[in-house]
Amino acid sequence: MKVLVSGIVDFSTIDYPKKCSAVIFLYDCNMKCPYCHNLKHILEHKKEMTVEELFNNIDFFFADAIVISGGEPTLQKDAIIEIARYAKEKGFPVKIDTNGTNPEVIEELVKNKLIDYVAVDVKCKFDKYREFTKCEEDGEEIKKKILKIINLCKNNNVFVECRTTYVPKIMNEEDIEEIAKTVKDCDLYAIQQFEPKDAYDEEFRKIMPPKEEELIKLGKIAKKYINNVIIRTVNGVFEI
Ligand SMILES: C[S@@+](CC[C@H](N)C(=O)[O-])C[C@H]1O[C@@H](n2cnc3c(N)ncnc32)[C@H](O)[C@@H]1O
Ligand code: SF4
Secondary structure (H helix, E strand, O other), X not given: OEEEEEXXXXXXXXXXXOOOEEEEEEOOOOOOOOOOOOHHHHHHOOEEEEHHHHHHOOOOOOOOEEEEEEOOHHHOHHHXXXXXXXXXXXXXXXXXXXXXXXXXXXXXXXXXXXXXXEEEEOOOOHHHHHHHHOOOOOHHHHHHHHHHHHHHHHHOOOEEEEEEEEOEOOEOHHHHHHHHHHOXXXXXXXXXXXXXXXXXOHHHHHOXXXXXXXXXXXXXXXXXXXXXXXXXXXOEEEEO
């Protein structure tokens, strides 16, 4: 089985909450989020390797967990199943970052007990989804898929985080309120501070990141519907 890999980070303290993780960035994506700081790198870097070669390329001196990210990792179903199995055999907890478009892939991981933590991005209000992310699905389809992932995780004791990267002017309080109402059953909702530096769309590189006070205000809106809400900023993680 070959995996298409765009990059590896041996050691991260921010990608798997409360753990030091190695992060595997898989090639390609089925969305084109204008704010994405990974997409350009992902599309420009593609290395084919076996799962064994992939793990031989990771320095496990510090890492005690594996994060499978990208790009959109669920586009490589067989590869992520093999990566997760390999990681579990070595005793590592496994987290996946996904845009939620392939719940059947998450189901396969969950049902085979290959995953411990699922982080699903909820990009914006659902009626803006197709225009904002250039995805194939309409907002209602995306909503059903995200809810399916939340249910799957909840029913199988897998921790499920939903998260939104908040871009000022493009998004507003209404987006956060609608998202929070929809994903209210998740274990954790995170509002992430947009970082403009490497945004895929150059117009987004000119947008200032939201201030912490703005994110706290949005967090309080989400908190009306969800118990466990945090904001993630360059300065750290703050509970609301
Ligand atoms: C690059 S995505 C990869 C996984 C998956 N495709 C997804 O969208 O969740 C990983 C995380 O980075 C976040 N992200 C992307 N661009 C960002 C930016 N410019 N500032 C802050 N977070 C960003 C996404 O919202 C997502 O939570
Ligand atoms: S944020 Fe995720 S879904 Fe959006 S373009 Fe980047 S990798 Fe793809």
